[in-house]
Structures are given as C-alpha cells and as structure tokens.
Amino acid sequence: MKLASFTHRGRPGYGAVIGDGIVDVRPRMPRLHSLLDVLRADALKEVMDVAANVRPDFPLTDVQLLPPVIGPEKILCIGVNYGNRNEEYKDGSEKPKYPSMFFRTPGSFVGHGQPLIRPPESPQLDYEGEIVIVIGKECHRITAEQAADHIIGYTLCNEGTIRDWVRHAKFNVTQGKNFDRSGSIGPWMVTADEIEYGKPLHLTTTVNGEVRQDDTTANLIFDYGALLAYITTFTTLKPGDMIVTGTPTGAGARFDPPKWLKPGDVIEVTVPEIGTLRNGVEDGL
Template sequence: MKLVSYKLGGTPGWGVVVDDRVIDMRQRLPRYHTLLDVLRASAMDEVREAIVDVRPDYRLDELELLPPVVAPEKILCIGVNYANRNDEYKDNSDLPKNPSMFFRTPGSFVGHGAPLIRPPESPQLDYEGEIVLIIGTECHRIAAEDAPRYIAGYTLCNEGTIRDWVRHAKFNVTQGKNFDRSGSIGPWMVTADEIEYGKPMHLVTKVNGEVRQDDTTANLIFDFGYLLSYITIFTTLKPGDMIVTGTPTGAGARFDPPKWLKPGDVVEVTVPEIGTLVNGVEDGL
C-alpha cells in the first residue's frame, strides 16, 4: 500500500493511494486520526481490510500533501553514508567506522509539491536526495538481521541544507539542517511488504531535469540493518520515527562553482520502488 497524510480545505486527513486517487481513511477508521496513530496501534491489517472494494474519494492533485508521518517523535539523519560520498570530501580519510548522525525537526520539512524555502540569511540552499525508513514497531538493541521486522515502510527525502550554516560552530551541523521548510519528505509511505528488503534501490536526484545524483543503496557504507542495530543501542526507536539514510555524491556544494538552489528551481528525487518527490523553490521572509 501507499499511504499519505494531507490537508483538504485546511482539514487534516490520511489515506491510501490507488493510482492517482486517495481513499479517505480517517472517515472509515475514525479511531485513527493520523497515520502515526495507525503505526502506534500496529493496525495496518485493519487498513488493508477497510479498503477492500472501496472507491477512492479524492484525486491526489486535490490534496495538500504532508510528510507521510506528521509529528513523529524522532527524525534521525545519517551523514556521509555512500562510499563514493566519503571520497567526495577529498580529505584522504578512511571509510568511517561508525555513522555520522544529527536530528531534524518536523518543521524543517514540507510535503510533496510544497515549495522549499530559501531563507533570507543565506543563498546556499542545497539538495540531498535520500531514502527514508519509517519505523513500525518499537525497538531497542536489535540485531541487524532482525531489522526488517521493525520497518513499516519507506519514503523519500530531499534533505535540504543551508551549507554555510552547517559550519557556524565546531562539530555541529544542526543550524544548517533545520531551517523551517528547507527540506521535504514524501510523497507517501510505501509499506515494507511492497519492497524486497536488501535488494539495491536506485536513487536519482534531478534539478530542473538535470541529473545531479545517481547511485544505488548497494554503495551504502552502513546498510539499513546496521543503521537500526547501531541506533537502537543508544535510543529506543518508536513507531513513526524516521531514519533518513544518507545522500549520494552530486550535491550542489560539490560543484565548482557550487550550484545552489534558487527560486523557480524544481527538485525531483526518484526511487522506482517508492515514487518521485517533487518540490519547487521559493524565497522566504
């Protein structure tokens, strides 16, 4: 299944995508106000049963799409997780022994179709296409081989970054990674049963139709299972938590001169098994 969170006329909802239409699940399963409620209740089978022989209610293009999970407890991002991305830094360093990590706030992300906001403080808005794991079951100190049991589904991220602000302090990227509405997540969550776990996924990021990033998860330094086993050593992952798993080479900062995003640009992040996340760019106040 593909599940979305959205607003319609300012009213929040969530539903199941069927082709280019959406079944409104909030009216059919009213005890679950959000997709996060479904994940916390381990109620995905109820959703599947509730959509049998049901006609969709809305067209996708009628809805304001939100990140699939609204207000998760944690959004944890992984830095430098593709082997050739480590080489991109040109610092002659060995591959890292442990993953780099940082947190992002829900307010730093918009959904599919919404504009990314370039803040007035800096022109250095950059893109980073990534695959996101959405946790379905609480987990702590799990083995890597058990990871598939805890993944509810997958989505996409443009982990928008204000590059000069990630260097405002020593050993700290938090500021540049958390400007309001600077990144995006979506367009929906594809449930884990739809994607073969461990099979490489091909990720492509385009800006105005130009391919900027093109890689597969076969080149991850730390695969999904390792990430969950490592992260759950120090924190308990909860249903709805999202793990943003890293970006390939080709971010705008790595060009000479850099290719920063500007108003009017359109960024597309695609993984065939998941879909395409599309966002334009606007200036903010």
C-alpha cells in the same frame, strides 16, 4: 500499499493512494486520527482492509500532500553514508567505523508539491536526495538481522541544507539542517511488504531536469540493518520514527562553482519502487 497524509479543503486526513486517487481512511477509522496513530496502534492491517476494494474519495490533484508521518518523535539523519561520498570529501580519510548522524525537526520538512524555502540569511540552499525508512515497531538493542521486522515502510527525502550554516560551530551541523521548511519528505510511504528487504534501490535527483545524483543503495556504507543495530544501542526507536539514510554524490556544494538552489528551481527525487518527490523553491521572509 501507498499511504499518505494530506489536507483536503483545509481538513486533515490520511489514507491509501490508489492509482491517481486517494481513499480517505480517517472517517472510516475515527478512533485513529493520523497515520502516526495507526502505526502506534499497530493497525496497519486494519487500514489495508478498510481501503481494499474502495473507490478513491478524491483525486490526488485535489489534496495537498504532507510528509507521510506527521509529528514523529524522532527524525534521525545519516551523513556520508555512500562509499563514494566519503571519497568526495578528498580528505584522505578511510571509510568510517560508525555512522555520522544528526536530528532534524518535523517543522524543517514540507510535503510533496510544497515549496522549499530559501531563507533570507543565506543563498546556500542545497538539495540531498535520500531514502527514508519508517519504523513500525518499537526497538531497542536489536541486531542487524532483526531490522527488517521493525521497518514498516519507505519514503523519500530532499534533505535540504543551508551549507554555510552547517559550519557555524565546530562540532555540529544542526543549524544548517533545521531551517523551517528547507527540506521535504514524501510523497507517501510505501509499505515494506511492497519492497524486497535489502534489494538495491536506484535513487536519482534532478534539478530542472538535469540529473545531479545517481546511485544505488548497494553502495551504502551502513545498510539498514547496520543502522538500526547501531542506533538502537543508544535510543529506543518508536513507531513512526524515521531514519533518513544518506545521500549520494552530486549535491550542489560539490560543484565548482557550487550550484545552489534558487527560486523557480524544481527538484525531483526518484526511486521507482517508491515514486517521485517533487518540490519547487521560493524565497522566505
């Protein structure tokens, strides 16, 4: 099932995407105000039952999609996680022994169809198409073999980055990864029962129709199990937390000259089993 968060005529809601429409679950389950509440209450089966055999309340064209999980405790992003990305750096380093990672704030992401904002501080807005795993059950110090039991669904991310700002300091990339509304997550979450765990997923990113990124998760250095086993050694993952699993080669910074995003550009991140996350670009004030 596809589950989405949205606003309709200014009112927040969440529900199941059925064809070209959406079933608004919130008024049918008034004790749970958001998809995050559903995950924390372990009530996904109830949502599925409520939405089954129900006609959509609104066409998708009438709602503004938001990131699927609003207000998660943690959004943890993985860097340089495709084998050929490590080679892309041309520094002669071997594949890493441990994942590189950093946190992003919820406010740095918009939903499907909303513009990414290029800030006035820099023209170097870049794209990074990625697959996101959503945690459904609290986990601490789990093994790689236990990971599948803790993943509730999958979504997509354009992990927009202000490239020169990731180099403002010696030991972190936080600034360039957290400009308000510089990235996106969506368009919805596909529940884990719809996607075979461990199946290679084919990810593409296009800018104005031009394919820039094209790879599969078969090339991940650290697969989902390895990521969750490592991450949960130092932090407890909770329902609704999201792990942004890394981007393939082909980001704009790697072209000569670089291909930065500009107002009017349209970026699409696609995985057939999940859907397409589409965003334009606008200048911010």
